[in-house]
Amino acid sequence: MALxxxxxxxxxxxxxxxxxxxRLLPDLELAVITIGEVIYEPDIRITHLYFPIDCxxxxxxxxxxxxSVQTALTGNEGLIGISYxxxxxxxxxxxxxxxxxxxxxxxxxxxxxxxxxxxxxxxRLLRFAQALIIQTELISxxxxxxxxxxxxxxxLLMVLDRISSNELYITHEQVGIFLGVRRESITTAAxxxxxxxxxxxxxxxxxxxxxxxLKEFAGENYELLTKEYERLRAYP
Numbered sequence: 001m002a003l004x005x006x007x008x009x010x011x012x013x014x015x016x017x018x019x020x021x022x023r024l025l026p027d028l029e030l031a032v033i034t035i036g037e038v039i040y041e042p043d044i045r046i047t048h049l050y051f052p053i054d055c056x057x058x059x060x061x062x063x064x065x066x067x068s069v070q071t072a073l074t075g076n077e078g079l080i081g082i083s084y085x086x087x088x089x090x091x092x093x094x095x096x097x098x099x100x101x102x103x104x105x106x107x108x109x110x111x112x113x114x115x116x117x118x119x120x121x122x123x124r125l126l127r128f129a130q131a132l133i134i135q136t137e138l139i140s141x142x143x144x145x146x147x148x149x150x151x152x153x154x155x156l157l158m159v160l161d162r163i164s165s166n167e168l169y170i171t172h173e174q175v176g177i178f179l180g181v182r183r184e185s186i187t188t189a190a191x192x193x194x195x196x197x198x199x200x201x202x203x204x205x206x207x208x209x210x211x212x213x214l215k216e217f218a219g220e221n222y223e224l225l226t227k228e229y230e231r232l233r234a235y236p
Contacts, residue, residue, distance in 0.1 A: 005030055007104045010051040011077045011233065012128060017120035024114060024121075028104040033057075035100035035169070039080055040091050048105045050080035055101030056162050058178055060094045069143070069180040070155075071136045073098065075162025077229060078128045084108045085115040085125060098170070098178065099163060131232045138221045143180065146219060149189040151179055153218035156199070156208055161229075166208045175206075193217070 007013040007028050013021060033039070033055040040046060042062075050057070057080050059072040071093065074080055080103070083091055089108075115122050142151050155178065159168055172186040179186070190206070193199045198213040199206055208214060215222065 005053055005102050005104075007051065009053045009076060010104065012079060012124050013051055013104070016124065020114065020117075020120045024106065024111070027106050027110050029106070031103050031105045033097045033100055033103055035097055037097045037100070038094060039097065040093075040095040042092050042094055043090055045089050046081050046084045046091065046108050048081070049084060049108050049111050050103040050105045052076050052078070052080065052103045052162075053101060054099075054163065055097055055103055056099040056159060057095050058098045060096060060178070061092070062094060068177050070178040071139060072132055073135070073158050073162065074132070077162070077232065078132065079125060081108065082125060082129055082132065085112045086129065099159065099168070127232055131228050134228050135225055138225050142219075142221050146221065147189075148179070148181055148185045149192055150217060150219050150221075151181075152186065152189045152193065153198075153214045154222045155179060156206065157211065157214055157218055157222055158225075160208055160211060161226075166211070168206045168208075169204060170206060171204050 007025065013024070016024075028051070031050065039050065039057055052075050054076065056073055056075045058070050059074070060068045060070055062068045080095060081091070115125060142154060146154070152175065155175065156168065160166060172190060173183040176183045176186045190199065190201050193214070194201055196213055196217070198210045198217070199208050
């Protein structure tokens with residue numbers, strides 16, 4: 001049986017006022033996102049914005065050295081390409097699918113026009129943008145002051161918050177790219193977490209077996225971020 005998807009599976013669209021939602025609905029189209037798919041390339045003009053349903057998109061900055069740094073993850077709590085409605089038609093980062101799935105997309109000028117009506121959509125997108133900024137700040141702090149094990153815990157918990165499974169199909173090398181560290185460092189960190197009973201690892205696969213232990217080890221950054229997204233969901 002074919003799966004049925006609704007824009008209401010995105011949290012922003014789900015709580016959007018009926019008048020705003022009805023104006024957007026005819027212009028929303030379902031898009032299938034494959035794992036590893038690049039949604040935006042740096043300095044390329046944005047044409048569509050995406051409301052994720054069950055995919056997760058990571059925002060990555062790539063340095064001249066070849067290293068990459070993840071600055072944010074977005075799932076069904078938000079919008080991909082919010083910089084467009086805030087005034088920038090291009091992005092300086094690459095947006096790539098960490099987890100494949102689906103999203104509803106809309107032509108960027110159409111959503112910007114709705115945003116500029118200064119109604120319910122604008123308020124909710126600005127609130128999401130604030131949460132995204134805080135996420136970026138906390139990831140930056142973690143990159144400077146947390147161990148690789150803590151950063152891996154934070155990463156796994158952020159993914160779990162955005163999918164309906166406790167499993168992530170990803171290699172240690174891919175996690176290293178997202179966290180900006182060597183594959184060997186991820187392998188060592190994963191082994192420590194596995195010894196703690198927090199995760200189980202197989203080739204190309206990580207399963208969280210005890211999220212409570214992950215939360216205890218992740219440190220205060222994850223707790224602060226969780227509170228911020230709880231406020232986002234509670235926003236009237």
